[in-house]
Amino acid sequence: MNNKKAILLLWGFFACFILMGAPKTYKADYSEKYPVLDGKIPGDPAWEKVQWEEGFLLHRKNASPQYPTRFKMLYTKDALYMAVECFEKDPAKLKKVYNFNEFWIYDTVEFFLMPAKNEIMQFIANYESMTYESIPGNVAKRTSFRTGWKAVGRKGDKNWSVEFCIPFYLLGKVPASSDLKITGNICRNSVTTNERSTWSLQMKAFKDPAGFGNILLKKVPAKAKKDLEEALKKPHWLSLAERWKSIRKDPAWEEILEKFPAEKAALEKLIADEKNYPANSGKFYEKLSRIESYASKQEVRERKRIWKRFFEE
Amino acid sequence: MNKIKYFLFASVLFCAVAACSAELVFETTFRQDEKGNILDNVNKDFKGKLHKGSSITDAPFGKALKVERILDNGAFFTKNPALSMDKDYTVSMWINAASFPGKKEKRGFGSMTILQWGSLRLAVDKGGVNMQTFAGEKRNILFKTNTPANVFGTDQWVHIAFTWKVGDAIRLYVNGEKKGERKNSIKTKTSPAMATPPASPFTDSFLIGSLRNFFPFHGQIAKVRFYKGALTEKEIMQEEKEYAKKILQDMKKDLAKIDGSNALLQRIGAELKKDIPFLPVLTAIGAEKSRLVKFSDFKKKVKTAGDGSLAYSIVDPMGPVIYYRDTALPEEGLNGKLLVVAAQNEYEPASFIVKPLKDIKDFLPVMGDLVSKEGNKIPAKALDILLVKQIISANRMLHPNVLIHDDKMLKVDVEKMQMSVRCTYPDKIVYKNVTPEKFVQEVGNTVDKYPIYDSKTLLALDLKAGVNQQYWITLKTDEKMAPGLYESKITLKSGSKTVATIPVKVRILPFALPEPATNYDIHKEFSVATYFFDHIQSGTKDVKNGALNHTRPLTKEQLKAYLINLREHGVKHPTIIMGNYFPGWNTWKSKSRKVGPRTTNGDKQQMEWMKERIKILKECGFALDPIYLHTGGNIGFREFYKRSEHKKYLESFIKEGNKFYKELLGHDNIYHYGLDEAEGERLLAEYDVWEDMRKMGAKIYTTIKKANTPLVAGRIDVAIAVHQPEKATAKLMHDKGGRMWAYAQPWARHYSGYPQRKGYGYDLYFADYDGVCNYSYNHWNWQSLPWNMYNTAAPNLSYVMPKADGVVDTPGWEGHREGTDDVRYATKLRQEILKAKKGSDKVKKAKALKAERFLDTVNTFAQEFDPAWTRYHIIDHILNLIEK
Structure with missing residues (x-):
């Protein structure tokens, strides 16, 4: 009897030893509904049935922070979404931001995703929808600099919240044929309590993959598989909208846009219809590509001309 | 049958260790029983369990434990x-790391545990090994030691051993060579000090592989042994000779x-x-094997140049790619033409990389005279060819850091990762x-x-098959050169044989470049300043030996060489750090310091020394109008200024200083440094002294964070801001009559x-900044020779390296100059x-508008921004406006 107890205890200890060491896993499901990116989570039909994930731990300590943080995730045909709520004693007293380039001294949420080796992406946002990012050069190259993503924050009575939208085009992978595991972490800096906390226990710097947990995107339903795969082939509407916004009033693009009046008019219509960006992303891409392709060919021609001018070859 | 096998095994083991002083008490070669338990070859009943995620795999010498970067x-x-x-x-084991911890992890946190045995932890980080353990009865005496970093690489089998010798020392060995040692313990609040390791009995469970809370190991572990007794280097090599031989045989098979x-x-x-292979050679052989494999692939695909003994590629010296010994030659410039375009008064860089397919002795690129079809000639000496030398600097890293003429100036052994610098004494040459x-x-x-010297011209060197050698060319143009191709x-x-030729084309443009001006106002100077140490505050008269570090006095000749180098790199305002004692200041350290401010400005001797310094600066071409002085933080008043007590002293300092400089320079346009990087209360505490200084005719410049611009605009004359430059911030200063410079955007690098070109050129220019003052020209750590690997400031906070008669340039410093030249080109276009x-001329007007639109719409932070092509477009516009 004693031997059996001892063996059971040993196995129990062993199991705990293993389990405590096993990375945390969050499972995210497909959603047909798109969250409205406004920082408001209660009342958003897309988030209604998704459960909150809690249990944040203090950075480098296996202990709970003073004020909790919770999050939930889902994915749509073209992006991974995350909603985060950061509880505060008094959100009105959150530190005013002077220079978000120094984001680490303000109240923020940092979202880390590592879909592949050497592709640790860091997305930072705060309650005022200020964002910052660290996206490796090889990802920028892979996506031809179409690295658009979005976060919208909002201050509430007892908390502040933020919603992230991370396109699959940026991640480079989708759960089309099977579940997709992406390692990552959600980290929070709370200035009022002078606490840093993380979803997956992190004993090193926030960015250290050793402390990452697993974000498991469950395999997509068959009816949405094709659309999901398409999401990898062209930039997300966020990148497209961002790109159009940056060039539409850019004087450097004026001459080129004059040559594409129909495309310009169509894009202006599309950009004004923010609610339908996801639905119109195909049209966006088609119109913008035509203009950019022309611009790119023109630049190549110009460079050849200049080179010939300099070196007669 | 198993018992017989075990007996034979044990016998072999016994014989093997019989020659050794220590007793082998545990060995696993990761053999498994039918249930998958890991076997101990010494104690047959002692078995281990594999944790989830690890596995047993094949290795050159049998089996190994594969650990998958999981806690x-x-x-x-x-x-x-x-x-x-x-x-x-x-403790002895073989490891093969598949990867190392990332760059930003600190030592101790960025380690990958390979063994945890009680409180003993053995870990790998960045190509080195570290260990720590607690000893003593209470297990509260902390012992730890580590090897240097970069002792070995990834994807190679390496032997690690740790020995604990009571009353002697703890030691770490890599491939049989002692690489870390410590006698005493680490004294902390809870850990008492001990002079040598004590006897500290322990009997604990152990885990081979990654512990729960440490950065997990990624790779393989083989043949783990524990001995009672501390092995010596010889004994380690003796013990591991069979494995070493198997690894070598495996390498031999691959290399065949x-x-x-x-x-x-x-x-x-x-x-x-x-009988006993020299274990340390495994690391070097492993690295060389990996290079040969890459080179072999290269040889199969490459198109060679000349006599087929090499290939070369033209590369952009200002491009974002850094080329190392074994970087693939870029396809784009392969065996191509070297094309350079330059105005009539600049220095323009170009570069090519040679990859020899076989060893080539006495290799020397020789430039020919340039001739245009109009018959104009540019002598070959207008193009200086230098080697891009990869040197070992901070953290034993190899980087293409310096541009020199003589490869023998620095001997770099990449196998041992050692470097020595040539010292040429009157009677001998010694490598240190x-x-x-x-x-x-x-x-x-x-x-x-x-006495470290470089040659004045390029010297030949021996090239090794498959090892890149990059060359850097600097074309110096002048206004006597006729425009043309x-x-x-x-x-x-x-030797005397030609192995290949590189065709060269140089376009000399039909204009000279003006001094750089700002984007928003063509009549305002774009100031090029830099933090610079000269350490001649006591004059040069008594300086006999000269210095190889900025913390020692330079000779006059050395200082001149530094200054000429600065001027040739476009610097107009070298700010002189902390070496300026006139007007003198009092080095206050705290509010409570009893010593008050100086009542006089120092003695006549200091004035004479300062006069000498000014004289030398002027001889080297610096106008010193205005003059930027580093004067201890608001002339020493720092944040402690009390108007009621100190105003009279401030007045007398400024009056005397201004009088002195007016006599010497003909003006009193003097800028004094404020508090460096002050924030919050300290910054606000400067307001009174700034106000009074400015009323007394002094000007102020200092560093700030860009976000604090609203706090200083209107109160100081030049803000040197860190963080990404923005037009809006520059405007805040301009609206209040001030100017905006930048620093640490990026930090100086070799x-x-x-990044230096972009950061100190177009990024600032198009953000309407007024100049640059980066840190620094020559901050080298004072604790060692700047060439010393441990001098981490050298490659990370300075632009140049010292030699006995001046400085050695670096790609980073050349980039800084290119940034200034970019601004000069843009200025020229604005003028036209x-x-x-x-x-x-209506046609010209239309072209001018087009050019103006181009300049006004450049976005240096756009994804497609390319500084080189921006310059080429600018040149194209200039030619449109000046050519008939």
Whole structure:
């Protein structure tokens, strides 16, 4: 009897030893509904049935922070979404931001995703929808600099919240044929309590993959598989909208846009219809590509001309 | 049958260790029983368990444990009284790391555990090994030590051993060579000090692989052994000779299929013939093998140049890519033409990389004279060819850091990762090792101790098959050069034989570049300043030996060489850090310091020294109008200024200083440094002294964070801001009559010109900034020779390196100059636009408007921004406006 107890205890200890060491896993499901990116989570039909994930731990300590943080995730045909709520004693007293380039001294949420080796992406946002990012050069190259993503924050009575939208085009992978595991972490800096906390226990710097947990995107339903795969082939509407916004009033693009009046008019219509960006992303891409392709060919021609001018070859 | 096998095994083991002083008490070669338990070859009943995620895999010498970068991953063994370590002991294992912790992890946190045995933890980080354990009865005496970093690489089998010798020392060995050692313990609040390791008996369970809370190991572990007793280097090599031989044989098999591996095969053969191979050679052979494999692939695909003994590629010296010994040659410039375009008064860089397919002796690129079809000539000496030398600097890293003429100035052994610098004494040449195992402080870095010189012209060197050699060319143009397209070639010679030629075309533009001006106002200077140390506050008269570090006085000749180098790199305002004692200041350290401010400005001797300094600066071409002085933080008043008490002293300082400089320079346009990087209360506390200084005719410049611009606009004259430049911030200063410079955007670095060019050129210009003042020209750590590997400030906070008669340039410093030249080109275009708009030629006016639109719409932070092509477009616009 004693031997059996001892063996059971040993196995129990062993199991705990293993389990405590096993990375945390969050499972995210497909959603047909798109969250409205406004920082408001209660009342958003897309988030209604998704459960909150809690249990944040203090950075480098296996202990709970003073004020909790919770999050939930889902994915749509073209992006991974995350909603985060950061509880505060008094959100009105959150530190005013002077220079978000120094984001680490303000109240923020940092979202880390590592879909592949050497592709640790860091997305930072705060309650005022200020964002910052660290996206490796090889990802920028892979996506031809179409690295658009979005976060919208909002201050509430007892908390502040933020919603992230991370396109699959940026991640480079989708759960089309099977579940997709992406390692990552959600980290929070709370200035009022002078606490840093993380979803997956992190004993090193926030960015250290050793402390990452697993974000498991469950395999997509068959009816949405094709659309999901398409999401990898062209930039997300966020990148497209961002790109159009940056060039539409850019004087450097004026001459080129004059040559594409129909495309310009169509894009202006599309950009004004923010609610339908996801639905119109195909049209966006088609119109913008035509203009950019022309611009790119023109630049190549110009460079050849200049080179010939300099070196007669 | 199993018992017989075990007996034979044990017998072999016994014989093997019989020659050794220590007793082998545990060995696993990761054999498994039918249930998958890991076997101990010494104690047959002692078994370990594989944790989830780890596995057993094949290795050159049998089996290995594969650990997959997962926490709590490896082979776990429970306590065993047979493994009670009472006194001396040794841990020995083979590892093959698939990857190392990332760059930003600090030592201790960025380690990958390979063994945890009680409180003993053995870990790997960045190509080195570290260990720590607690000893003593209460297990509260902390012992730890580590090897240097970068002792070995990934994807190679390396032997690690740790020995604990009571009353002696703890030691770490890599491939049988001692790489870390410590006698005493680490004293902390809870850890008492001990002079040597004590006997500290322990009997604990152990995990081979990754522990729960530490950065997990990623790779393989093989043949783990514990001994009672501390092995010596010889004994380690003796013990591991069979494994070493198997690894060498495995390498030999791989290399037999690879061309050019004869020398390495011979070397391996020689080691295999020895009874005990020299273990340390495994690291070097492994690195060389990986290079040969890459080179073999290259040879199969490459198109060669000339006589087929090499290929070369033209590369952009200001591009974002950094080229190392084994970087693939870029396809784009392969065996191509060197094309350079330059105005009539600039320095323009170009570069090519040679990859020899076989060893080439006495290799020397020789520039020919350039000739245009109009018959104009530019002599070859207008193009200076230098080597891009890869040197070992901070953290034993190899980087293409310096541009020199003589490869022999620095001897770099990439196998041992050691470097020595040539010291040329009157009667002999000595190479001094600047990569010692341990850091030793040495402050007497004078020329007589370190007479380090480079050649004035490029010298030949021997090229090794498959190893890149990059060359850097600097074209110096002047206004006597007639505009046009010139052609020439660079002959690549091996002794007297030509192995290949590189065609060269140089376009000399039909204009000279003006001094740089701002984007928003063509009449305002774009100031190029830099933090600069000269350490001649006591004059040069008594300086006999000269210095190889900025903390020692320079001779006059050295100082002139530094200053000429600064001027040739476009610097107009070298700010002189902390070496300026006139007007003198009082070095206050705290509010409560009893010593008050100086009542006088110092003695006549200091004035004479300052006069000498000014004289030398002027001789070297610096106008010093205005003059930027570093004067201890608001002339020493720092944040402690009390108007009621100190105003009279401030007045007398400024009056006397202004009088002195007016007599010397003809003006009193003097800028004094504020508090460096002050924030919050300290910054606000400067308001009174700034107000009074400015009322007294002094001007103020200092560093701030960009976000604090609203706090200083209108109160100081030049803000030197860190963080990404923005037009809006510059405007805040401009609206209140001030100017905006930048620093640390990026920090000074040796090895890459691209970020310096962009950061201190177009990024600032198009953000309407007024100038640059980066840190620094020559901040080298004072504790050692700057060439010493431990001098981490050298490659990370400075632009140049010292030699006895001046400085050695770097790609980073060349990049800084290119940034200034970019601004000069843009200034030239603005000037031509203004001229055309004022003129009557309608066609030119239209072209001017087009050019203006181009300049006004440049976005240096756009994804497609390219500084080189921005410049070429600017040149194109200039030519449109000036050519008939």
